[in-house]
Amino acid sequence: MGDPRGFLKVRSRRELAERPVEERIKDWLDVHAESGLQPWTQEQAARCMDCGTPFCMTGCPLGNVIPEFNDLVRQGQWEDAYNKLSMTNNFPEVTGRICPALCEAACVLGIHQPPTMIKLDEQTIIDQAWNLDYVKPQPPQRLTDQTVAVVGSGPAGLACAQQLTRAGHTVVVYERHDAIGGLMRYGIPNFKLDKSLLDRRVEQMEAEGTVFHTNVEIGKDISWDELRSRYDAVVVAIGSTVPRDMKLPGRELDGIHFAMDFLPDATRRVWGKKPINDITAKDKHVVVIGGGDTGSDCLGTSIRQGAKSVTVLQIMSQEPTERPANQPWPTFARLYQKTSSMEEGGTYIYDTDSVEFEGTTLPENIHEIDGVQTEGFVSDEKGHVTGLKIVKVAPGENGPFTRQAGTERIIPADLVLISVGFLHPETDTLVDQLPVDLDGRGNVARNDSFATSQDGVFACGDAGRGQSLVVWAISEGRSCAAAVDKYLTGSTELPAPIVASQRPMALPRR
DSSP, X not given: OOOTXXXXXXXXXXXXXXXXXXHHTTSOSOSBSOOSOOTTHHHHHTTOOOOSSOHHHHHOTTOOOHHHXXXXXXXXXXXXXXXXXXXXXXXXHHHHHHOOOHHHHTOGGGGTSOOOOHHHHHHHHHHHHHHTTOOOOOOOSSOOSOEEEEEOOSHHHHHHHHHHHHTXXXXXXXXXXXXXXXXXXXXXXXXXXOTHHHHHHHHHHHHHTOEEEOSOOBTXXXXXXXXXXXXXXXXXXXXXXXXXXXXXXXXXXXXXXXXXXXXXXXXXXXXXOOOSXXXXXXXXXXXXEOOSHHHHHHHHHHHHHTOSEEEEEXXXXXXXXXXXTTSOTTSOOOOOOOOHHHHTSOEEEOSEEEEEEEOSOOOSOOEEETTEEEOOOOOBTTTBOOEEEXXXXXXXXXXXXXXXXXXXXXXXXXXXXXXXXXXXXXXXXXXXXXXXXXXXXXXXXXXXXXXXXXXXXXXXXHHHHOSOOHHHHHHHHHHHHHHHHHHHHSOOOSOOOOOTTOOOSOOOOO
């Protein structure tokens, strides 16, 4: 075990330093000034208590062996730490940067001290492994005569494909966009997840034998039933991409977009690619409806594009700073934490609902956003959004929220970004061409072994689970791979950390 008194010797928790705000908002690079191994990394890892019952592992759907790799970090045994971490996690460079760290919420030390630095340890282990050339392709020792098509290259699809390739199957990944990575590629801004991290993983997977086809949309370029006839098994990993809309008066006005029509173009511009929707926040008053992680990403992106102002609306109250009684340890508590984008500017307004999009002439006067005066604005005769009417809300007796009379006001908005989540995957062509059952929410229905109602067709990730987290997507991809391997060969040695119906103790909001 590690140092049995480590958590007594080192009581404080240390995070990576971030670059000054005035510097980082001028580029799209990582917001952190530090990365990889730091002088205090091993000291922080020594805080792990090596609990007899490691609740951190119950919080992680991947089943990461956290106390063991924490102790290896403490000792500086980077190759062993990498091997231990890679047993359960295909992409720790991703989870180590963007996972909300369900494991840390379940850390026993977190009951009375700041929890162990688990997420950063993951990032440091994999960064060291790449730097020290420990990360090698792992091609199978022998090939089977079985073929698998994986549709979608997000974290679930990639994890499933890598596991099946290493099991000896011939795996082809189909992606409808021009680059591999799904939400990791075009949904998460570059300042949170550098895309070169994805590129080197794709190179590793290609060296192992996985084949990638981009710019191919299944259901359009190749029909689903034709795909099934070509392969011994098909994995549906298309994500949950139908956005939840807001049916408000004025929704038809120009300048109102879904967050996922806005964020991908920002990444395309960073990498010198032509934008598809060509939406920019430059010189605009931006309003983001939805205060989750995606809303925060819209905030940071808008600031970097040169927005005049950014206002983020959240219908919920501001989260508490301490764990509330109804979210006890070791569940994931929704606590207030400033993201790096929130530190860069913008205004968050809580307990607020949207009433109506404005696009008509408004008086030239002074408006206020939480006490801050802003210049008046006028309408665009072409039918472009110019403002948003909002109202304060409070918990209601007959519903979740009650609008408070007399609190309506209009805030300026040249660009409105809707970031209130996703409904279900895009399944129209799938259901028409290769009929699979859907569940009551419109997700692809599957049993606990990830099998759909169609023989040889499996579903994993958000396509079956619904909108969730990257760590759950990777876990689903790994478990689905084990189910496909067993379907093809009659048995499997691949790990299956979860079953399809398994749910987390609590989910943070995105």
